[in-house]
Every structure is written in C-alpha cells, then in structure tokens.
Amino acid sequence: MSRKLASRSTHGCWTCRLRKKKCDENHPSCSRCTSLQIACDGYGPRPYWMDRGDLQREQSRYKTHIIAQFKTAMRENELPGTSQNVERELDTLVATTIAPSSHPPAHPTQDTLLRSGLAPEPNLQLLGRDGDLHTSSEPIWSEALNNTDFLTELFYDQTVRMGSHNQSSSEASQTLATSISSVAEESNVPGSIGVSRSNSSSEVNMDAMDLLCDPILSEYSSSKWSGYNSEVDWSLCSQRPSRSGSTDPGSQPAGLSNPILHGDVEDILFMYYFDQVFYMHCPFYFPSNRQGRGWLLSILKRVNSAYHAALALSEYHYSTSMQHDSAYPVRTRGGHYDLALQELQTSLARSSAWSGNLGLTHNVEVLTTILHLLFYESCSGGKHNWQIHLGGANVLLPSLVQAQMGSATARKDQTKEHQDRAIPHPDTSISFLLGFFIYMHIVTCASTRSSQFLISDHKVLLETGEIKLADLIGCSNWAIVFIFEISSLDKWQKEEEDAQRLSLIELTKRGRQIEERLLSRLARIENDLSKRAPVDAHLRPEFIKTDITRIFALSAITYVHVVISGTYPDIPEIKRSVSKTIDALRSLPDPKLLQHVVWPYCISGCLATDEQQQAFRELVTLPRITHGTCLEALSLMEECWRLRKTESSSHDWASIMERRGQYILLI
Template identity: 25%
Template sequence: MFSRNKDLSHMSSLSGLRSRFKHTMSSSAKIRSSEGCWTCRLRRKKCDEARPVCDGCAQLEITCYYSDVKPDWMDGGERQKEMADSLKKQVKIQANNRRERKYLQSLDVDPNHTPASDDPDHVIPPVPPLSLDGGSSKANDSNSPSTVNDTPGDTSSPAFHMGSVKSSLHDLAPAASPNQMRQLSPEWPSHSNHSSPPAAAPAPAPAPATLPASHPAVPISADHSNAPPFSDDSNLTFIMIYLDYVFPFLFPFYKPALLEGGRSWLLNVLNHNKALYHTALGLASHFFGVVLTGAQVEHAPCRMKSVASLQHQLDLALRELRADMASINEGGVDNQLRRGCRVLESIVQLLIFDVTIASNDHWQMHLDAATVVFQQILPQPDHWDATMDHMAIPLFSGVRFPPGSHTAWSSDQAALRFFTASLLYFDIISATALERPPTLQAYHYHLLSPRKDDCLELEPRLRLEEYFGCQSWVLQIIGEIAALDAWKKDARRAGSLSMTHLVSRAACLELALREGISCIDNQCPQLMGSDDLVAACSNACTGRPPPHPTHADTMRLPPDPLTLYQYSQTQDAVDAAHAHTKIWAYAALTYLSTVVSGWQPSCPETVTSVQATLDLLNTLRSPVCLRTVVWPFCVIGCLADPRQENMFRDMAARMGPLEVFGSLTGALGVMENVWARRDTIDESWDLAACFKILGHPVLLT
C-alpha cells in the first residue's frame, strides 16, 4: 500500500526538510536569556526574569534557581545532565499532582480544607495528593500544564470537574449531607441472604456537591425527595437485570470459564463497591427504559420511573466515589491496594456509563482520572504479577498454574483484570480521537503481548479478545498508528517531518496487520519461516517488532467438561472473535492509509479495505454484534462510497431501540456529518477530524 516509489516525489524535498529541522533545533538550543533563572536556561525555555520565582517555574511548580554565579552543576557534563533529569522528574510529578488536585476539587474534596466543627475531637485531616511521588504543591493554577511535556495540556481533554458529569442529566437529586447520603443508599433487603453493600470507610466525608449555577431548578415533591425511585426489592430486580441482560449486552464476548471463577466476581464487586452498585442500577434502569420504548404496549409511568432512577443512582454513585476518594487519600493507594482498586473500578464504570448513555462531555475526565489511579496502583508494568499475587486466593498464593490451564482468580484479581482490560481498550480508542499516543502504551507489551519462557510462547497476561472480541495485537497496532499520527503532526508543526521515516514506520505496521490477518486464516507467514516483518521493522527503527497473534493457543490444556458440553457455543465464539478481529484489522489498515496518504476515499487500497470490512460486517450473526465494532463501523463508513451510505444506515436501524444504548448513534452522527461535507473535505482531512466533527471528541467503543 505504501511503496517507497510512491513517495519519490518527496525525496527531493528531504534535504530542505532536514535543513529546516537543523535550523529549528539549533535555534531552539540557544539560551533564550542571559539574565533568566538557571532553571529556564537549563530547560532552554524563555524566562520572564521575574524574581524570586519566574512565571514559567511558577506555572510548572518546580524549583526556580536564581543566582548571579553560575551553579556548579552547570558544567556541561554529567552533573548538568543529572540536574536536567531531576527537573524533568519534578515537572512530571507536579503535572500529576495538578491533575489529581483538579480531580479532587471536582469531587468536592479540597486537599487543603479542614471544615470547622463544634466538636474539637471531630477533626477532618487535610487530604494529601494522590501521587505516590510526593512533592510540594502551590496554589492551583487552572492554566498550569497537565502533562509532562512542559506545555499546556491538550485543550481537547478538559480538566476534571465532577459537577459537569451531572450537568448532562439536568435534574439530579439535590445535594445531601454526608449522613443523608448514606441514608439515601438502598440496602439489600433484610430478609435476603445477601449482606448489605458496606458503606465506605467512616473517613471524613467531603463537602456535599452543589449543582452548577446553570442548572435549572427541578422541583421534587417532599414525599419522594429522600426516597429512592425503586424499593429495595426492586433494586434486587434491577441488579438481576444488570447481571442477566445489561452486562452481557455490553460485553457479549466476556464468558470466563467456571474454573476461572466465572462472573461471580461481578456480584461480589456489586456487593462491596457501592459506587459501582449504584452505577449498575442506573444502567439497568436505563436499559429497561430503552426496552420499554420498543415495546408495543404503552409504559409511560415505568419509563418515567426508569429515568428518575438513572438520575438518582448516578448521584448516589458520585457521592460514594467521593467518600472512597477521601478515604484513600488519607493513606495513599500503596497502603490501601484494594480500596485503590475499588476507586479504579468505580471510575472505569462511570466511563462505561458515559459511553453507554452517550455522554460525550465527560468521558475524557473519567478516562484521565482512571489513568491516574491505575498508574498509582501499578507504577511500573512489571509490577503486575506482584500485584496480582498480593490479591490471590490464599489457598493459591504463590502457585504457578501450568501453561494453558485455567487460573482460579480471586474476585479482586478478576475485577482488576476486567477493569484494566477495559481501561486499556478505552485508552487506545480514545487516542485516535484525541490525536495523541495511548497514555498507557508503555503497559501494552508487558500486559498484552505473549510471554516467553525459554523457547516456549505463553499466552499474554490479558487477552482483550476475551473481553471485547478483538485480539490484542490489532488494538496494540491501532495504538501505534495513533502514536504515529501524533508524531507526524508534531513533526509537521516543528517543520521536521521526514516522509521516509513516516513511510517506513507505516510499512512496518501495514505488514504486521496483513501478516496478522493471514495468521487468523491459518496461513501465518511467521510459522512458515518468513522474516519479512522483522526486516521491514528493522528498517523503520521501531525497537521491537509490532505485535502478532499469539500462537499460545496450541499449548492449551484439554478443556473442562462444561466446555465440551458447550462445544458448539464455544466454537461459535471463537469464529466470531476471528471475524471481529479481521473487521478491526481491515479498519486499522484504512486508518493507517489516511495517516500516511491523507484523505483519499477513492484510493484503490482504501476502497479495498472498506469493501473487505463491509463484507465482514454483513456476516455478523446478529444486529447486536454491531455494538462491539462501532469504531471500525465508523472508520470505514466515513470513507465509504456515496452509494454505500444506506447500507450503513440499514445496519444501525436493524438494532432497533437498542441502537441508542451505546455509542452507535454517535458513530452514525459522525458519518452523516462527514457525508454531508464530502464535497468540501480535502486531503488534509483525517479520521481524528471526523471523530471531532460533532463539536467534541467521541469515544466509539
């Protein structure tokens, strides 16, 4: 697709590009000011020379070194390099601290505020930052950078403001005191055998939330203002709706084996994580209302109840999350691993909630917050095994199961695996819309790639196909394409774009996708002795070769009796996962084509990829399967021929009322807008622009 001959026209300009790049680098390397602070000089940044702290250092919250005498560490050698590394670390730590403070503020948890109390013994300690790295912090500055790159954060990713989460629902229950918050939380019925979902630790409760000033006042009758819309028995009914219908609809490929614990962890989490419990009730009531909308009988009162429940349960979920956040910030995530995991579960569940109800204004906030918490639970990718061992069933602590066998996961382990897989998935797909590399890309190789034991290939720690139907290697490559797109745009802005390097990296990724598709079709070039991919990627200087489908399946031990009993269903699931993976792979080829060649819907390679994906979409056994391939559906739809438009509309329509339960409606809205502008779009357009065409980035999962 991306032959070098195709880009010979660019070779003549390479020397000019190199010249401009060299000039840019040399000019940026100059010290901007002879009177500025030594911090800015070392970082090669312009200094406003304000004293005692310049504006640049103040915004980044790093040490501002001022002196008339040149510091000893400015020696042009090893000590200067060490100081530069130390400043980079400070920038990173303070950027994380700013993100965390913003998120705590959005949860109404002020890290420096101690409420007054009439009881001298009842003192609420200040909440320290979430960051495990520590570091001092100055006053909050909303204009401070939120990334480690010394530049203001991506403006497309808004700061954390939990109040904005509620703004999409317009009539949440009024804020309540901490005691009222607990009273409003429905408990499991006393006559059941279930234990009540425990309240969050009796840590100091944060200040109650208030609705934004822009919120319209919604009158709530006195008879119902302090009562949940559904009774306790009804809550149990909706929990079962969530377990039996909602969760399988959202994650149709997730069917863990009995010997792995099945889905029992989910009931355990619902029983112990009240924030997730309330979010699940809200999703169940929303799902119930959507189904009622498609029913032939009029159910207006029930629909009104379901809407009220959605709003009410979300408000309770946010209150529980605030309490959990306040609690873990007293001791830090490292001292409360399980509670930190609970907060991660709650935030990722809110992210799932955002996508499901098409709340496009808030998913970036929840994604960034979940990423911060995850990075504190797992500071380094290779900490995964130790973290999992810490949460293991005591009976199996330290036990190493044979390769290919089912591992008996504890509820905590299974929950962390599920929500980590979900977070990695959301992070990758969001990167294509936010024009940035996946934030957690450093974790991909350790968690998603097959492991090696001598000459034996072992299955990866996480297999995304078990959760979302698409094999991990394709999603990893999509993440690498997003990173390539971000690199290309950054290099173009800097005037240093090398088309040779761009094409080399793209050719490596293209070959990886095509070899992966062949592998799914049982014609794996690597098993046949081909080293084309290694050769192609060595030319691209990408470090390690791109991911490839795992061959560890051949090492799996015989299935358990239940799997044999359900052989036809199991085989259908395997075939469906292969079809879904190929759909994603062909869409990734289309995405890669636009990154390298620009917006060219009539390009033969693009036409071929679009048609191949469309053919596979037409083989899906159920219209509901479309919900699991929304991103590929939108990618090829945007580049489709005008004569194919109705085919996409018909596919979406076949989902019936459930079309609105998820991001499919948003994807169709993106496509319709792109089609309407087809005549005005030029080759500079790309898929990231498509994903923002509605005025905000969309998360198509």
C-alpha cells in the same frame, strides 16, 4: 434503668471529642454516636481532621448537619424518644442497639476496613491469601494520590456536571430533587442478594445528600464542559425529605414511598444488572476460574459508588428496553448516576488514607465505579464526561499495572506442585479492569488522533498475554497492539512535522512495515475462516471473536493509510479495506454486535466512497439500534461525507469531532 454516661474525658471517641460531648467509651462505637446514627470515629490515633483548624471545623459542621437531619426525621416520623432536645435525653436514656457505622475511622484497622467495605473480604483473596503480591512496595505515583486536592481538582471537582443526561436545566433540577427524595429512604450500605435494606437498622445515607449541598460542589452549577451547560437549581438541595418519603407525595412514582417496595425495585435492578446488563457490555466474559464474577459482586456489595454506578447502568437499560414490564417503578435516570458521582468523590478524598496493598484494593474499587460510569456514558451517546472519567482512571491504573506485572513474575516462580493446587487466581479483578481501560485508552487515542493515553506498559501487557482482550471485548490482543502502533506512528508524524523535519520516505517506510505485518496476520484469519464448518459454526464464541478481530484489523489498515497518505477515500488501499470491512460487518452473526465494533465502524465509514455510504447507514438501521455510540458514529460519518462535498479540504473522524468541539467515546 438508664445508666449514666461517663463524664467527659480525654479518652472518649474522636466524634464526641470533636462535638465536645460526654462519651461512655463503649467499643467499638459509643452509645451516643450509635443513638444519633452518626459515624463513631473510634479511639485510635488522632484523625487527620482534628487539626484545630479548617478541617476540624468542616468535620464538625458535617456531623452537626447529619444530626439535625436525624432529629428532623425523628420528629416527622414520631419515633420513640422524640423531644425538643435529643442530646439532653441521651444523657439519661440507655442507647438503643443500632447497626454499627459504615464509615471508616481516619486511621483504620483491618477490622474496621472489613466492616466499612474498604478492604476485600477474606474469601475474595484479591491480593492473595497472604495479602502480598510479592511486589507490594508503594509506587512512586502514590505521592499524587496523597494529595487530595490533586485528585479532586484534576478531574472531578472541575468539570463533572450533575445530571448529564440531555436534560434542560429545569428537568435536571427535578431529577436531582427526586433523587434526593429517594436517597432518604435508603440505608448507606448496599444490600446483597437475598438481603433487604432496613430503614430501622441502618444509617440513613446522609453522606451523599450532604455532599450535594456542599458549597464546594456548587461550582458545578456554573461549570461547562465540551460546550455543555451544567446548570442545576441548587436551592432544591435544601429541601431535605424525611426518611419516610418525599416532602411532596406527588413528586415520586407511586409505590416509592413504601420502603419495602423501594427495596424490591433496587433488588430487581441489581439482578437485572447481573443477568442482562453485564453481558450487554461484557458478552465474552466467561472466566474459567472458580471465582467467576464473585469479585464483582463483592465490590458492588461493599462499595456505595460502584453499587450506584451499576444500578444507574441497569436503570438506563431497563428504562430503554422495549421488553420489560412497566409494573415496577424506577427512579429518574439521573438518581443513581449522581449518587455514584458523589460517592466517588468521597472515595477519592479518602485516597490519602490508603497505601500499599490497601491502596491497591481502594484503587480497584474506585476503578470499578469509573468503568461502570464509562459504560453509562457510552450507552447515552459517549459525548459527556467520559474524558474526565478516563483521565481519572489514568491516575489510578499504574498500581494495577505494577500489581499485574508483579503477579506474573510470582506465577513464573511457582513450582509445578503449587500450580496443581488450583488456588484462586488473585488477579481476576485487576485483569478485568486493566483490560477494559487499556482498550479504552488505545481506542481513545485512535479516535481523537491524540497521544494522551499512549502508555508503553499497556502494550507490554498485551504483547505478553497478561491481559486477554478477546475474553473482554472479543478482539484479540494483536489487533489492538497494531492500533497502538499506528497511533504511535501518527504521533511521531505530527512531532516531526511540527519540527519541520518530516521525511515522507521514512513515514511511508514505517507505515508499510506495520501494514505488512497486519496483512500477514489477516491472511491467517482468512485461512481459518475458509476452514469453518458451514452449519452454525458462526454462532460459536471463538468464531465470533475471530470475526470481530478481523473487523478491527481491517479498519487498522484503513487507519494506517490515513496516517501515511491522508483522508482520501479513493486511494485504492483505503477503498479496498473499507469494502472488506463492510463485508465483514455484514457477516456478523448478530447485527447488534455492531455495538461492540463501533471504532472500526466509524473509522471505515468516514472513509467510505459515495457508493459505499448507504451500506453504513443500513448497518445501524437494520438491527434498530436506538441508543449508544453507533448512532453518534453515523452522525460523524454523515457530517464527514457532507463536508467532503462542500469543502475542498479533507475531513476524517477526528477533524469532525474537533470541529464540533465534542469528542465521542467510540466503544
């Protein structure tokens, strides 16, 4: 027998009060909201969007749109309870049991955070067992995060385009339409290993689809970045398919209309990511603590944007691999990437809700997403969107820097007794993310010869050993610190030159000091290399790291001489360091390791003499590298060599990028 819903009261959930509907005041989610498969915003303090103004109207429009889609899906699938007025039947029918909403309320509690995936799981211990890093005071920069417009307008809402995968306008439109069709078949919460997604028990992912049609995002259709047209046929967004599949059966690969098979495909991509793709980008990451990669699995399970970003990366490698079996259909390449962008924008819009330790957790989740998007950009040539992503990460990184430094202080204060307990290290995710972003920031400055990301705290973390880059990129901290110092010298030189007070004597003096210290460290490496055992020693990870560190250091010598003397390949010091770099690159045990030394490869190649140039071409062609930034680096070299012959002025990697109006992410 159906039970009667309570009359409307001032104590109903905020969703029903927003919609001016009766609420039975069930906890934690009312029956009306769960029956309509919309987020129940609970019974806590008044949400920020209940402002009797624009925010409230926008939230109401959003909820109404989701409900309309749900009703359409019910009618098209002939679900039980279908009628012309579902709301009217809800007043008399007993609400069916459906999985709780995955959306957090506007003022979340820890319990709802755990359910929604915006807080760490209890066994993750991201912030330690007591939830405190001992320096958990809210950072000053959080004022910027509290301004949603600042975050979204700063980088994502201005210039990130939809479908940035070298497609024409019509191809991008078809990609977007196909990805939307695929989204309708999924639930909103990423599944974990061994747990399939169920259409009958989870909320349809209407968030991402609704954002795709948001009028604000239509600005993307006319935006341009780095000379790249981002037109998309936004009229396709109105073609919302039902949960059962696409409105056009022929628009999807065979098998994707079956939700079980579709789930299998995502599971395959998910496992392919952890088994293969992760180590393509992080071949040196083998954490010694018991947590391992568990923190990453936890984030990918909880956070939609990170999940889709990882799947986009996996899908890209899967589709470009010559090894995989074609029996499993995959979505168009843009699908997961575009979903990750939309979910990322949603997360950034909610940044103002978090502060302190919860804010740190939120930033870790967002940065995990951004890192995977940057990996994707590097795979696809490193030409599009990476500056926006890296700039966005720069806003969030200070909280991780503060946490890492505070955690280091706390560890120093621990007694020997505490250290012997083998407590899981709380900073695994933070160290991982900081390491990659610090590396990308420093290499970006050296690649573009700009000072945008020269941050002194990053150098401190590397010098103190709080971050160990060798376990992430294979290169020791000291070599990257030298590149940081040379970029700082380059910045100083430009500032002095602009002020018309540049002393060439002082410039040479500073450059020589850096070079002398670099040569001293290189001498130690050469000494270690001479002591290697001849049999299979080069295959040991520590020796591969030594090789990679040496390559970076040799290229740093080339870099410092470019800053001191200019881009002249015939300068003896430059010619000698380029020659040694060629030998070091050729001696790599696996030719495909070239993809992990793209910056040294590009810097040295652009300064190659005529007789050295063929060696740099062969380095790419021999391992048959077919994608990534290595090919873009070679393209920069070829143009640099050509212009050096046809024009009187000298050119380097940065001037070629500037000439093209397109900067490359050389990672």
